[in-house]
Amino acid sequence: MAAPEDVLYLEARAVYGREFDTWVASLIQILQSKDRGINCLSFLRQLLVLASVTKYNRNLSSHVYRSLKAISLEPDQGQAKIRILAAAILRELSPLQKTLLRDFVAPTDPQNIPYIIPVLLAQSNVREQSTFLILHICRWLSLPGIEEDLCLSALSALHTIISHSTVFDKFSEDQVELVHSKLCQWLKQASRNSLSLTSSLFSSGGKKQVVPVKEIDGSTAQDIFTILSIGDFYSCDQLLNIKAFSMLRRWILVSRKSTLAGHSPSPGATPTPESFYQDRDRSSPPFSSLTVSMVGRTATPPSHTSTPSLTQSLSLRTATDAPDITSVALQYCMRVINQCERKPLKNTDDELIKACLYESVELLDLLCSLKRRVIHEVLATVKTLFTRISQDETYTRVLLALVKFFINHGESEYSYEPSVQTFFGDVLSNKFNDPGIAYDTVDFCISNLEKLCSSTSILTKYFPNLLKILAWSPSTYISEFVELLPAFISETTASEVLHSLLDLPCLSAVLTANYLLTNVPLAVEQGLLPQYTKCLLALQDQTHKLMFGHFLRVESGRGDTIDRLSYMHEILEDFNGHLRVVSAGDVVPLLLKMFFKVVIHFGSKTLLSELFNVLLERSLCLFDIPSYNDEVRKVVAEKMVDIFKTHPSLLVEKSHDINEVLMNLRTLKAGGGEVYLHLVWIVGEFAHTGYDSRCSAALLSKFFETLEMVGYEISQHIGQFSGYTVRLMMVLMSTLAKLASRCQDLIPRALLSLNKIVNQSIQNISAVSHRKLIFTRMSELSNILKMPSVASAVLTPPPNCCNPEEVLRQMNIATIMQSTTSLISGNNLPATVTLSPTAAT
Numbered sequence: 001m002a003a004p005e006d007v008l009y010l011e012a013r014a015v016y017g018r019e020f021d022t023w024v025a026s027l028i029q030i031l032q033s034k035d036r037g038i039n040c041l042s043f044l045r046q047l048l049v050l051a052s053v054t055k056y057n058r059n060l061s062s063h064v065y066r067s068l069k070a071i072s073l074e075p076d077q078g079q080a081k082i083r084i085l086a087a088a089i090l091r092e093l094s095p096l097q098k099t100l101l102r103d104f105v106a107p108t109d110p111q112n113i114p115y116i117i118p119v120l121l122a123q124s125n126v127r128e129q130s131t132f133l134i135l136h137i138c139r140w141l142s143l144p145g146i147e148e149d150l151c152l153s154a155l156s157a158l159h160t161i162i163s164h165s166t167v168f169d170k171f172s173e174d175q176v177e178l179v180h181s182k183l184c185q186w187l188k189q190a191s192r193n194s195l196s197l198t199s200s201l202f203s204s205g206g207k208k209q210v211v212p213v214k215e216i217d218g219s220t221a222q223d224i225f226t227i228l229s230i231g232d233f234y235s236c237d238q239l240l241n242i243k244a245f246s247m248l249r250r251w252i253l254v255s256r257k258s259t260l261a262g263h264s265p266s267p268g269a270t271p272t273p274e275s276f277y278q279d280r281d282r283s284s285p286p287f288s289s290l291t292v293s294m295v296g297r298t299a300t301p302p303s304h305t306s307t308p309s310l311t312q313s314l315s316l317r318t319a320t321d322a323p324d325i326t327s328v329a330l331q332y333c334m335r336v337i338n339q340c341e342r343k344p345l346k347n348t349d350d351e352l353i354k355a356c357l358y359e360s361v362e363l364l365d366l367l368c369s370l371k372r373r374v375i376h377e378v379l380a381t382v383k384t385l386f387t388r389i390s391q392d393e394t395y396t397r398v399l400l401a402l403v404k405f406f407i408n409h410g411e412s413e414y415s416y417e418p419s420v421q422t423f424f425g426d427v428l429s430n431k432f433n434d435p436g437i438a439y440d441t442v443d444f445c446i447s448n449l450e451k452l453c454s455s456t457s458i459l460t461k462y463f464p465n466l467l468k469i470l471a472w473s474p475s476t477y478i479s480e481f482v483e484l485l486p487a488f489i490s491e492t493t494a495s496e497v498l499h500s501l502l503d504l505p506c507l508s509a510v511l512t513a514n515y516l517l518t519n520v521p522l523a524v525e526q527g528l529l530p531q532y533t534k535c536l537l538a539l540q541d542q543t544h545k546l547m548f549g550h551f552l553r554v555e556s557g558r559g560d561t562i563d564r565l566s567y568m569h570e571i572l573e574d575f576n577g578h579l580r581v582v583s584a585g586d587v588v589p590l591l592l593k594m595f596f597k598v599v600i601h602f603g604s605k606t607l608l609s610e611l612f613n614v615l616l617e618r619s620l621c622l623f624d625i626p627s628y629n630d631e632v633r634k635v636v637a638e639k640m641v642d643i644f645k646t647h648p649s650l651l652v653e654k655s656h657d658i659n660e661v662l663m664n665l666r667t668l669k670a671g672g673g674e675v676y677l678h679l680v681w682i683v684g685e686f687a688h689t690g691y692d693s694r695c696s697a698a699l700l701s702k703f704f705e706t707l708e709m710v711g712y713e714i715s716q717h718i719g720q721f722s723g724y725t726v727r728l729m730m731v732l733m734s735t736l737a738k739l740a741s742r743c744q745d746l747i748p749r750a751l752l753s754l755n756k757i758v759n760q761s762i763q764n765i766s767a768v769s770h771r772k773l774i775f776t777r778m779s780e781l782s783n784i785l786k787m788p789s790v791a792s793a794v795l796t797p798p799p800n801c802c803n804p805e806e807v808l809r810q811m812n813i814a815t816i817m818q819s820t821t822s823l824i825s826g827n828n829l830p831a832t833v834t835l836s837p838t839a840a841t
Helices: 004-013 018-032 038-052 062-073 080-093 110-123 126-141 148-162 173-188 236-259 273-282 310-315 325-339 349-370 372-389 393-409 417-431 435-447 449-455 463-472 478-488 494-502 504-519 521-525 530-540 542-551 565-575 579-602 605-618 626-646 655-663 673-686 697-717 726-742 744-764 768-785 788-794 804-809 813-825
Strands: 193-199 206-212
Touching (some): 018 038, 110 148, 126 173, 148 173, 148 236, 236 349, 325 349, 349 372, 393 417, 393 435, 417 463, 435 463, 463 494, 463 504, 494 504, 504 530, 504 579, 530 542, 579 605, 579 626, 673 726, 726 744, 744 788, 768 788
Antiparallel strands (some): 193 206
8 A cells, every 4th residue: 555645746747738737827826916814825835745755847927936036035025934845846846948047137126045045066077157146145155144044055055066077277265265255254253152051940841041151061062063063953163063064074175276376387277186196296395485487377477466475374474464274174173183082971972973074084185285395384183193093994985085195195295004004904904894994095096097097006015905896796896806906006016006906806805705794703613604614614724814815915026826636626615606706807808908908008028928928827817707707718818919919029038938828628628718829829820930039840840740639639639628729720721821931841741730630620520511621721722832822822921911901012023923824724713811810610
C-alpha cells in the first residue's frame, strides 16, 4: 500500500492539460484580487506541489510570473508566508525561457533579500549571470545599517557564486575591498556572549539570559569568537563569523585570481591555485614588494588621490587603514588550532574539531603561499600540531593537510619526511580500505602531482602502499591511477612497478584474505568460509610470512618479486573468482598500456632490455584468471613489438634469451601463444643488418635452425594443443623465408623446410580452407625465394618501410619486369607478405 504522501504526488502529477489550465485561471483571479488571505495561501501551496513533483516545466502565463515576482518583491503585496511561497515557486520553476533575473533592479527593499537571492541563483547559469549577481550582492552588503540576518543571506549567496571555478575574473577591486572589509569585521567583532534558555521551578516557561560563550571544553572563552566557540543560541553576528570562516579559503583564492589575473604565467588561461603558487615562487621580487605595475594594472604608480588597489592593501598595508584579510585570517586560524588542544565535553564535538583543524591548516597553507614571510610565525604551531596528532589515526585528513603544508613550506626549516612517513607509510598501510581516506589520498596526489614529482620522491617510494587503494577499490579509481602511474616510474622503480601491476590481482586477493582474517576471525575459526580456507590458513602460517609480506610492503626498493611466485598463485587460487580480484585483473591491461607508453618514450635502452626480460618471464607466470591472462598477454605481446621497433638492436643483444624461449614450446602449451607468435614475427622483422650490423650470417642461421625445428614440431601437432594454430604457422613460414632471403645460403634449405612443414601440416588439418591457406602461402614464399634478388627486396624491405608500394619503388625496374614475367609464366602471383603478426589470416 502506497504511503499517503506518495498518493498526493501521484495525484499532483496527474493534473495537466485542460484541468491544469482551468486551475491556473482560478489562481490568476485570486492573484488579481486585493484580498489575499487563506485561499491565496492554499492555491500557492498547491502550485508549489504541482511544480515540484514533476521534472517537466509547467506552462504558466506571463501574468502569473509577473504576479509572483511582484508578491516576492513588494511587502504590501501580502503577508510573509505568501511572499516566501511565491519566491519558492519561482525558484522551483527556474530556469525560465525568459529570465526574470534582470527585472530585479535597484532600488530593492533590503527586507526582500532573503526572498530574492534564491530566485536569482536559480534563474540560469551562474557563470553567465555572475556579474549581475555579484553587483547586487555587493550593493546589498554596502547598504548602511543593513540588518545582520540580511547580510547572512547575501553572504550565503556569495558563497554559492564563488564555489564556481569560472567566476574568478568577475570581481572588481572595489567589490573585493568591500567583501574583505566585511569578512574582517565579521571574523574579529563577533559577540562573545550567548543567549541561554533557563527555566524556573515555579514557572512553566523559561527566559533567555545572556551568558559568555564557552570553549570546547566548557570553560569560559577569553579570546575572540570562532567557529569552535560554544553557545546555546547563536546571534546573527556569530553566524556571520562562522559563515565567513567557512568560505574564507575559497574567497581568498577567488579574490587573488581576480586581482592578479594579469600575472598569470599563461595569458588567457585560467590560473589554478597550484600554478599560481608556483608562478609566485618563480618570481624574483617577494610578495610584499609587489606594486601595481607588477601585476599588469598600469605602468605608472597610482596618484595620491586614487583609491588604494587590492594588491597594495594585501601586500604592505602601511599607507591605509583598511583591514588586512591575511592577518585576520592568520590570527583566526591560530586561535582555532589552539582551541583544538582542549578536550571536548561531548564526544560528538570530535568531528567538529577535526573539520576545523583541516580547514585551518589548509587556510594556513594558502596564506603562507601568498605571504612567505609568515611561514616562520606559523611553522612552530603547525609542527606542534603534527607532534600532537601524528599517533592518532582518527586525524588522517588533518595529517594529509599537514603533509601538504610541510612539502610546500617546510623545506627550509623542517623536513617533510616525518609527516610523509607517518601518513603514506603507517596510516595508509592500515587505512587504505577506508573510503574517505582513500579518496582524500588519491585526490591529494592528483591535485599536487607536479609538486610531488618535482620536489619529492613520495610517489616512487610509496607506490606499493598507494596501489593497495586500487587493489581494494579497483573500479573506483581507474582514471586516477592511469594519471598517477607515470609518477611511479623511474629508472630504478620501473621493473618493480611492472611486477606490481602484473601482481595487482594477487595483491587484491591478499588484502581481501587479510581483511577476512582480521575482521571476521570467528567465522574463520568456525569454518564458515570454506571456499577460502586454504589461503586463510596459509596467511596464518609463519613460514609464508615473507611471501605475504612482499605484497603488503609499504615502500619500494625491497625486491621486484619473489622466487616462489607460482606457489603463491596456488595459495591464492581460492580467490581467483572473487569479484574484487576479478575487477583488479580487468584494470591491469589499461595500466600496462600506460606504463609502456611512458617507458618506451622516456626509458633508456638498458631499461627496456631489463623490462623485456621481465615480460618473457612473467608471460608464463600470471595469476590464474582466464580473462585476465588472455588480455594481459595480448598487451605484453604488442608492447614487445613496440620495444623492438624503438630499439631494433636489442634483437642481437637478446638473441640467446629469444632462442631459448622459441625452443621451449612450453610457452605455447601454457597459453602464451600470442606472446610466442609475436616473438617469431619480431625475429623475422628485425633480424637483418639494416637494423644492426652485428646481425651476422651465423646469428641468422641460428634463428633459422631454431624456427625450423619448431616448425616441424608444430606441423605434427597443429590444432591439437593450445597455441598450435594456423596463424602461428603462417607467421613462422614467413619468418623462415625472410631469414633465408637475408642469408642466401639458407634458401635451398628453406625451400625444403617449407615443403616438409606444409605437407605435415596438411595431414593434421581438417579444415579445407586452412589447408588451402597454408599451401598458398608456401607456394608464394617458394616462388619468391627462387629469385634471390627479388626475395631480398620483397622479404627484407629497408628499415622503417612498411608500405608495399614504397618497397617496389626502391627496386630496380629491370628486375621488377623480369620477375613479373617469370611469376606470370608460372601462374603464381605472390600475395603481399604479412607485415604484422596481428593481421587476419
